Amino acid sequence: MIDMNTYWPIILTLGIGTFLIRFSFILIMDKLTIPDAVHKMLRFIPASVLTALIVPSVLLHKNGITSFAGWEQPIAALVAVVVAWKTKNILATIGVGMLTLWGMQAVM
Amino acid sequence: MSKNLSTFLAGVRRTSPLTLGVTPFGLICGAVCVNAGMPEWGAIGMSTIIFAGASQLVATQLMAENASVAVVIMTGLIINMRMFMYSASLAPHFNGLHPVKKGLLAYMLTDQAYAISIARYGEPESDVINKPLFYFGSAITMWTCFNITTVLGAYLGAFIPPQWNLGFAIPLTFIAVVIPAVKDRPSVFAAVVAGLVAFFANPLPYNLGLMVAAVTGIAAGYALERRQAND
Numbered sequence: 001m002i003d004m005n006t007y008w009p010i011i012l013t014l015g016i017g018t019f020l021i022r023f024s025f026i027l028i029m030d031k032l033t034i035p036d037a038v039h040k041m042l043r044f045i046p047a048s049v050l051t052a053l054i055v056p057s058v059l060l061h062k063n064g065i066t067s068f069a070g071w072e073q074p075i076a077a078l079v080a081v082v083v084a085w086k087t088k089n090i091l092a093t094i095g096v097g098m099l100t101l102w103g104m105q106a107v108m
Numbered sequence: 109m110s111k112n113l114s115t116f117l118a119g120v121r122r123t124s125p126l127t128l129g130v131t132p133f134g135l136i137c138g139a140v141c142v143n144a145g146m147p148e149w150g151a152i153g154m155s156t157i158i159f160a161g162a163s164q165l166v167a168t169q170l171m172a173e174n175a176s177v178a179v180v181i182m183t184g185l186i187i188n189m190r191m192f193m194y195s196a197s198l199a200p201h202f203n204g205l206h207p208v209k210k211g212l213l214a215y216m217l218t219d220q221a222y223a224i225s226i227a228r229y230g231e232p233e234s235d236v237i238n239k240p241l242f243y244f245g246s247a248i249t250m251w252t253c254f255n256i257t258t259v260l261g262a263y264l265g266a267f268i269p270p271q272w273n274l275g276f277a278i279p280l281t282f283i284a285v286v287i288p289a290v291k292d293r294p295s296v297f298a299a300v301v302a303g304l305v306a307f308f309a310n311p312l313p314y315n316l317g318l319m320v321a322a323v324t325g326i327a328a329g330y331a332l333e334r335r336q337a338n339d
Contacts, residue, residue: 001145002171008153010177014167014184015157021191023214027207029199041330042197046223047299048325049190050286052306052318053162053219057279060310073276080280084287090125093284094277101276 072108076101115237119245122228126220127253129281132274133161134257139265140165144172148262155258159215159251161278163187166315186314190322194222201229201239213240216247218254223285294336298329 002010058077061069080097087093109117134155141151141164158164163184170180194217202210225243228234261268268274290296302325309317 002174004150006177007146007150007171010167010171010180011154011157013181014163015159017181017185018158018160018163018188018191019211019215021185021188022195022217023211024192025196025199026202026210026214026217029196030203034200037330038196039200040333041326042193044295044298044326044329045193045197045322046226047286047290047295047329048302049193049318049322050219050223050282050289051299051303052321052325054279054282054286055303055306056310056317059307066310076276077279077283080283081287084284088288090281090284091128093287094125094128094280097280097283098277101273105271105273 070108072101072104075104112238112241115241116245118237119225119228119242119247120249121245123220123224123246123249126224126281126285127249129277129284130161130220130250130253131257132277134254135261135265135268136275137161137164137168137254138258138261138263139268141168142262142265144168148259151262152255152259155255158184159254160188160191160218161254183314186316187318189319190219191217193322193326194219197226198222198243201225201243205240209240213243213247216244216251218247218250220281220285221247221250223282223289227285227289294329294333297332298325301325301328 054077058073059069061067076097079100080093083089083096084093137155138148138151141154142148146154154164154168155161158167166187167180167184170183195214198217202213205213221243224246225239228237228242229239286299290299302321304321305324306317306321309320311317312320
């Protein structure tokens with residue numbers, strides 16, 4: 001692990017950089033006119049970004065090298081998708097997903 | 109109860125189930141950082157200053173491997189680039205707000221607060237609520253939960269059995285948020301394309317696969333919507 005004299009400058013730089021990313025459009029949008037096409041693209045951000053976060057974390061296991069995570073996680077994720085679709089309930093989705101994972105781990 | 113207070117509380121209420129998915133995130137962030145050799149307050153400071161779990165986990169891992177400072181910072185920032193898109197998406201709803209208030213709201217921007225707020229703004233009668241205040245209720249809920257659980261993780265993380273796989277609650281949270289959000293063909297198409305590209309582009313360095321997948325998904329959804337409009 002790096003020492004504290006390097007740790008804090010890294011943390012601060014990452015913190016400020018991340019803040020500027022978050023602030024960017026929120027700060028300047030008032031002064032811009034957004035083209036219609038860009039407005040229409042914004043609608044697809046949640047579906048695209050969140051799915052791109054979900055798929056690798058469910059299917060792949062990263063521990064130095066990347067490998068298939070095994071069937072427990074994809075199956076639990078599929079069950080969670082069905083629960084989310086049918087109930088639209090966040091707690092139920094997380095709860096059933098975790099219980100399915102633990103159940104599969106106990107069986108497999 | 110004033111209308112503004114009830115809008116704020118609605119943001120808190122809608123976000124509160126998501127704390128179940130963020131709790132493991134905070135616990136893990138705190139625990140991993142302490143396990144890598146940082147003091148507890150170092151882990152806590154990291155969560156309050158950066159406040160972006162995924163980049164914190166990767167940065168911690170790189171620092172533990174003694175990666176160069178430039179690599180740690182670049183990788184962490186690239187992972188957070190997706191928030192450029194959230195910022196652009198939320199910006200029209202925060203128009204006219206004082207820059208200092210905008211700064212506070214921006215600092216607290218997360219996947220979850222973004223997803224919950226943008227879903228609410230898409231519902232009927234969204235124009236009658238105070239949009240920044242709804243977002244603030246959502247974001248402050250996430251902020252409080254993440255930072256409290258980081259403290260817990262920093263002090264108690266060593267006692268959490270790894271076979272519980274608590275980290276799996278994180279993608280489950282995103283599933284819970286994204287599934288109700290894909291309700292028409294173009295957005296389903298955007299999600300499927302983004303998921304496929306994310307899988308195959310995963311070997312790209314610095315987590316660039318995420319950005320490539322997101323941009324491809326957005327372009328795919330937009331292209332299908334245009335085709336449907338032309339038919």
